[in-house]
Amino acid sequence: MAEDNIMLKLTGVGKKFDDVAVLKDVNFTLEKGQIMGLVGENGAGKSTLMRIIFGMNVIAETGGYDGEVFFDGNKAAFTSPQDALKAGIGMVHQEFSLIPGFTTTENILLNMEKTKPNVISKVFGKTLETLDMPKMRERAAHAFQTLGVNLSTDELVSEMPVGHKQFIEIAREIDREHVKMLVLDEPTAVLTESEAEILLAAMRKIAEMGISIIFISHRLAEITSVCDKIVVLRDGVVVVENSTAGVSVHQIADWMVGRESSADAVAAKRHEEKGPSGSDFVFEVKNLWVDMPGETVRDVSFKVRRGEIFGIGGLAGHGKLGVPNGIMGLSPAGGIVSFDGKEVSLNSPISALNGGLAFVSEDRRGVGLLLDEPIDWNICFNAMQVQGKFLKKVLGVVPIRDEKAMSACARQYIEELSIKCTGEKQLVKQLSGGNQQKICLAKAFALSPSFLIVAEPTRGIDVGAKQLVLEALRRYNRENGTTILMISSELEELRQTCDRIAIICEGKIAGVRAPETNAVDFGLLMSGEIRDDVEETA
Amino acid sequence: MNKRMRYILVNSAVPLLFILISAVAIPISNFSGMYLLSEIITRLTRNSFMVLSLLLPVMAGMGINFGLILGAMAGQIGLIFVTEWGILGAGGLTVAAIVGTPIAILFGWFAGNVLNRAKGREMITSMIFGLFMSGIYQFFLLYLCGSIIPFSRPNLILSRGYGVRNAIDLEVMGGFDNLLKVWVNGIAFPVGTFIIIGVLCVFTWWFRKTKLGQNMRAVGLDLDVSGSSGIPVEKTRMQAVIISTVLSCYGQIIYLQNVGSLNTYNGADQAALFAAAALLVGGATVSRATVVNGIVGTALFHLNFIVMPVAGKNLTGQAMLGEYFRMFVSYGIVTTALILHAWSRKKNTDSARAERK
Numbered sequence: 001m002a003e004d005n006i007m008l009k010l011t012g013v014g015k016k017f018d019d020v021a022v023l024k025d026v027n028f029t030l031e032k033g034q035i036m037g038l039v040g041e042n043g044a045g046k047s048t049l050m051r052i053i054f055g056m057n058v059i060a061e062t063g064g065y066d067g068e069v070f071f072d073g074n075k076a077a078f079t080s081p082q083d084a085l086k087a088g089i090g091m092v093h094q095e096f097s098l099i100p101g102f103t104t105t106e107n108i109l110l111n112m113e114k115t116k117p118n119v120i121s122k123v124f125g126k127t128l129e130t131l132d133m134p135k136m137r138e139r140a141a142h143a144f145q146t147l148g149v150n151l152s153t154d155e156l157v158s159e160m161p162v163g164h165k166q167f168i169e170i171a172r173e174i175d176r177e178h179v180k181m182l183v184l185d186e187p188t189a190v191l192t193e194s195e196a197e198i199l200l201a202a203m204r205k206i207a208e209m210g211i212s213i214i215f216i217s218h219r220l221a222e223i224t225s226v227c228d229k230i231v232v233l234r235d236g237v238v239v240v241e242n243s244t245a246g247v248s249v250h251q252i253a254d255w256m257v258g259r260e261s262s263a264d265a266v267a268a269k270r271h272e273e274k275g276p277s278g279s280d281f282v283f284e285v286k287n288l289w290v291d292m293p294g295e296t297v298r299d300v301s302f303k304v305r306r307g308e309i310f311g312i313g314g315l316a317g318h319g320k321l322g323v324p325n326g327i328m329g330l331s332p333a334g335g336i337v338s339f340d341g342k343e344v345s346l347n348s349p350i351s352a353l354n355g356g357l358a359f360v361s362e363d364r365r366g367v368g369l370l371l372d373e374p375i376d377w378n379i380c381f382n383a384m385q386v387q388g389k390f391l392k393k394v395l396g397v398v399p400i401r402d403e404k405a406m407s408a409c410a411r412q413y414i415e416e417l418s419i420k421c422t423g424e425k426q427l428v429k430q431l432s433g434g435n436q437q438k439i440c441l442a443k444a445f446a447l448s449p450s451f452l453i454v455a456e457p458t459r460g461i462d463v464g465a466k467q468l469v470l471e472a473l474r475r476y477n478r479e480n481g482t483t484i485l486m487i488s489s490e491l492e493e494l495r496q497t498c499d500r501i502a503i504i505c506e507g508k509i510a511g512v513r514a515p516e517t518n519a520v521d522f523g524l525l526m527s528g529e530i531r532d533d534v535e536e537t538a
Numbered sequence: 539m540n541k542r543m544r545y546i547l548v549n550s551a552v553p554l555l556f557i558l559i560s561a562v563a564i565p566i567s568n569f570s571g572m573y574l575l576s577e578i579i580t581r582l583t584r585n586s587f588m589v590l591s592l593l594l595p596v597m598a599g600m601g602i603n604f605g606l607i608l609g610a611m612a613g614q615i616g617l618i619f620v621t622e623w624g625i626l627g628a629g630g631l632t633v634a635a636i637v638g639t640p641i642a643i644l645f646g647w648f649a650g651n652v653l654n655r656a657k658g659r660e661m662i663t664s665m666i667f668g669l670f671m672s673g674i675y676q677f678f679l680l681y682l683c684g685s686i687i688p689f690s691r692p693n694l695i696l697s698r699g700y701g702v703r704n705a706i707d708l709e710v711m712g713g714f715d716n717l718l719k720v721w722v723n724g725i726a727f728p729v730g731t732f733i734i735i736g737v738l739c740v741f742t743w744w745f746r747k748t749k750l751g752q753n754m755r756a757v758g759l760d761l762d763v764s765g766s767s768g769i770p771v772e773k774t775r776m777q778a779v780i781i782s783t784v785l786s787c788y789g790q791i792i793y794l795q796n797v798g799s800l801n802t803y804n805g806a807d808q809a810a811l812f813a814a815a816a817l818l819v820g821g822a823t824v825s826r827a828t829v830v831n832g833i834v835g836t837a838l839f840h841l842n843f844i845v846m847p848v849a850g851k852n853l854t855g856q857a858m859l860g861e862y863f864r865m866f867v868s869y870g871i872v873t874t875a876l877i878l879h880a881w882s883r884k885k886n887t888d889s890a891r892a893e894r895k
Contacts, residue, residue: 081766082768097762097763097766097767098763099756099759099760099763099764100759100760101755101759102755102756102759106752106756110756110763110764110767110769111753111756111764111767111768111769113749113752115748115749121748126749127748127749127750127753128748128749128750129748129749130744130747130748130749131747131748131749131752
């Protein structure tokens with residue numbers, strides 16, 4: 001392999017965010033005209049890696065990175081995405097960066113429009129040159145031809161099916177004159193099967209033109225069919241850099257999740273000391289859809305047993321966070337949700353709360369807490385608003401806050417959950433992430449809920465605090481018999497905590513498994529390689 | 539087909555509503571067709587330039603630029619100075635425009651800076667900023683003119699010795715209107731003014747096809763996407779506001795040369811409101827407005843303006859209702875149009891959601 005045939009080379013790349021290493025000593029090379037599949041679980045470091053390559057500002061703002069990136073023979077030190085674009089790196093993001101009210105042509109040539117001069121522009125400068133629409137249409141048509149898709153150059157993007165929008169994005173990148181490498185982040189996630197095939201064929205064509213491609217996908221079958229080589233990231237480390245020849249989907253899933261057997265052991269142990277889960281179904285969700293930006297839920301049905309901890313996992317963007325936000329009325333939703341035989345009306349947080357449901361939001365600082373208020377206020381707020389607790393009546397009529405009861409309650413939870421603070425009057429914004437999370441839990445516990453929903457309970461908190469939070473959840477479940485629905489991106493955490501785990505893929509439940517199930521199985525469920533098609537009952 | 543029809547109906551709900559109201563009110567008012575036609579022509583001459591000056595900020599996604607009273611004030615300052623200098627006719631108006639332009643650019647630059655710090659709240663911000671700048675304008679005319687800035691004509695200055703009078707007769711009256719006046723069947727067509735308005739229409743249409751116009755459309759449709767594709771978002775918005783302010787300066791000059799007298803201290807106050815109402819009546823929304831919306835809206839809105847008070851008088855027998863009807867109708871239109879806009883947007887997201895499922 002000659003040195004001048006290499007498009008991208010990473011040597012010893014590492015990255016830390018606040019002393020937490022996200023990437024450690026990443027090395028790999030990508031040849032010209034090669035397609036590389038990049039796979040890894042949530043938080044494996046894929047996004048961070050792409051941000052480094054693309055010169056995103058966040059990287060420099062958080063102290064830069066270690067190691068070196070070489071692009072097309074030169075050391076790459078991009079300080080902004082614009083630099084990377086100029087050097088010839090094109091990126092297609094997961095979320096569309098298209099302007100819906102523009103036609104396909106206008107979008108493809110956005111800010112790269114072909115213009116021709118006129119009298120006025122000669123006086124007032126280039127920005128007043130008129131657009132050369134025929135020439136622009138020609139360029140767009142050429143890009144479509146390269147991709148092998150048959151799309152109109154004058155259609156409004158807002159009126160196109162989602163799958164076609166993806167092609168517009170890619171057409172935009174390959175229309176750039178000096179593009180040498182493309183990064184495609186989950187481009188097939190929104191495509192139908194036949195559209196995905198067209199895209200894969202197009203990728204091969206682009207690669208034949210000498211353009212290298214980094215292809216990020218959770219659909220492992222696509223990786224094996226289209227890529228020349230595969231790089232698997234796990235916990236910030238490249239675990240495999242290999243040719244895809246002869247590699248099976250099952251093997252990739254194994255590399256992706258393959259934890260040490262200790263996790264399996266913990267899961268098994270957890271299973272033995274299982275809480276008081278009954279046999280009847282207390283909570284039922286049927287054909288739920290939720291319109292939450294970036295976390296769309298299409299059609300989800302599941303049942304939760306009384307007293308169990310039911311986990312929902314899946315990759316980011318597949319809708320696992322949409323489920324709780326839809327049930328609690330925070331995002332527009334439809335379908336049937338019933339608790340204890342009574343239907344919970346959707347799109348109304350108060351009726352969900354009145355129905356005995358409590359929610360610990362993944363958006364701790366935005367939805368979960370009143371940051372500028374003291375701890376006791378935060379803990380008692382929902383209970384006061386929803387259930388009228390912590391109120392006393394002046395002259396038997398006017399209800400006012402019962403500060404004493406609030407303080408007592410707050411002190412109780414501070415002790416129980418070992419919240420580190422100066423006292424119940426400390427402002428919540430002064431606490432660390434882990435302690436804030438405990439306040440969120442306490443706030444939910446104060447409602448004495450019969451059903452508790454926790455979303456991403458350990459997001460952004462350190463390892464020690466994580467265990468405490470999970471332990472608090474398990475204890476609450478055992479001691480009060482509260483049924484818990486827990487949503488988390490971390491499979492390991494779900495396996496440690498839950499009695500059953502559902503995996504969501506592309507807005508639908510791919511399957512429900514016991515926590516001691518082989519990790520590879522979960523990996524395959526997440527990537528949609530396995531899908532239980534019968535409505536789950538067990 | 540059915541869906542397309544509904545889309546058109548939803549989008550032209552406001553003009554249809556107004557045509558309906560006019561259809562009921564015209565017979566009650568007893569006005570003759572000829573009279574209404576000549577009135578509408580007068581109103582088009584007066585107001586359409588001002589209405590059209592609102593188009594670019596809408597295109598750039600900044601909603602209705604209520605800050606165009608800044609431009610109107612600049613135009614008024616220009617007119618006061620040409621009256622002081624005694625320049626007459628179309629030449630006087632041109633000089634007023636030349637004096638007003640740099641002031642309008644400066645005001646527009648101020649407004650653009652403020653609005654770039656208030657993304658998503660441009661309409662209310664521009665309204666309040668306009669009221670604030672109105673205070674500075676009044677300070678300038680009340681205390682600086684005639685004291686620091688010498689004025690030679692006593693009929694412009696208050697009897698106390700400084701400060702501009704609150705009503706001024708404009709000697710440049712009809713400067714553009716009389717350039718090429720054509721009489722047809724007893725109705726006067728001020729062709730000179732119409733040519734100026736026509737030039738603005740052509741300019742606006744042409745501008746959409748330029749690179750800068752394309753940038754403005756992109757910025758108006760999606761700030762983040764435009765920004766990430768390298769379009770200078772803030773600069774583009776600034777340019778939209780400045781052009782709009784300068785155009786509204788010319789708009790106010792055209793308006794006042796037709797009216798003939800200047801209400802110095804609150805002549806500009808309602809300019810933005812009436813222009814906005816007219817544009818919205820024409821079927822524009824705060825996110826989409828065309829030249830046709832502007833012209834149709836001006837005609838329809840002023841038709842109602844003429845007809846409604848008289849119709850109201852004929853119905854109730856009270857003559858006092860005129861001004862009340864004007865204010866009620868125009869604020870009502872803006873409110874209705876804003877509510878209808880929110881409603882049609884909700885309809886669109888609902889149908890988009892239904893499609894995705």
